[in-house]
Amino acid sequence: MENQAELLARIAAALERLSPPPESRIAWVGRPAYVWDGQTGRRVGHIEAPSLELLRGIDRQKAAVTANVARIAAGHPAHDMLLWGSRGMGKSALLRAAVADAQDKGGNIALVQVATDAVSTLPDLFAELAKVERNFLVFIDDLGFAEGDTTSPRHLRSWLDGGVEARPENVRLAVTSNRRAILPRHGSEQDDPINPRDAVDDNLALADRFGLSLGFHNASQDDYLDILRGYAAEYGLELNEAEALEWAKRRGARSGRIAWHFITELAGRAGKRIR
Structure with a gap:
């Protein structure tokens, strides 16, 4: 009679044979959108978004975002975008609608949504997208950082501008946040006895990396x-x-x-x- 260790080994081997092989890297072409989970991309067959005509009360923001997305789709110089402000005023809906509109007009662009817990893997995503002859808007919805997390914001600043792992030319980032500075602000920043301005500037440095920053406010x-x-x-x-x-x-x-x-x-x- 085989011993317990041998039995467990046989069971493990059988389960391994039954399990599906790891998902291969996707080609990043042929679909309008993708979701990046930190390891691979999942294809999305349709971008769920209202038509641009139904997004009302945000005319200035809509004009700026659609123009910038059109530039990205055409491969022209374009900005990374920060959409900040009141909840429910169409920040993420506008980004999705603008990409869908650019695709309808023949633009060579795809939307890639990044899970908030996968932000640290952006360099891996960038490495994949850089090889593709297509333009991408990488979208992080409702971005926030844990209290005391100073590493992730600094990495994101580097990826946006100036770092050796900065996003490739065919990629632009779009972030939505309830806060203009993205990072939480505290009154104690002004109480720093050494240099209160340094603390404030450090928190604002991430937001300053976005070439296009648009505020969304409560509707009248x-x-x-x-x-x-x-x-x-x-x-x-x-x-x-x-x-x-x-x-x-x-x-x-x-x-x-x-x-x-x-x-x-x-x-x-x-x-x-x-x-």
Whole structure:
């Protein structure tokens, strides 16, 4: 009778034969978008995004982002982008919509979303994308760093500008964040008895690496209603503006996301599909 060690070895070998082989490196062509998990890319067959016409109340930001993405798609000089500010005002939706629009117009560009826990592997991603005859917008949504993490922000600064592992010419970065400086700020920065300005400058240094920085702010009542009117017209829904304002009041905010939640409610009542 075989001993326990031999039995375990045979079981392990059998399981290894049954397991699928490691996923090979993808070609990074043929699909509009990909997701990078830190080790490999996963193909995405369709970019989920509203049409640019439905993104209202952010006209200035929309014009700047779409123009910059068009430059990336054409292989022209373009900026890395930081989109910061209020939640739910369309930062990530605008990036996705701009890339989809550039693709519809024949641009040679793909969107690559990086998981927030895979930011440290950006050099590996850059090494793969640099070999491809295609332009890429690498997208990090809702970027933040753990309290006390000074290494990751410094690496990202280096990858953006000036480091030996800086992103290749066919790649630009786009980051969304609720904070303009990305990093958390503390009142104690101003209390540094040695040089308070140094602490502030160090935290702002990462944000300064982005050539295009755009702020997104809470929607006014008029902007909120304009967003709703656009959605309602697009999907053939009857809009009660008083009810829409009450919906936002109960949620304590007016934003594109809150407007979409209300449109979802209206579509559900009417039994209409909205995607």
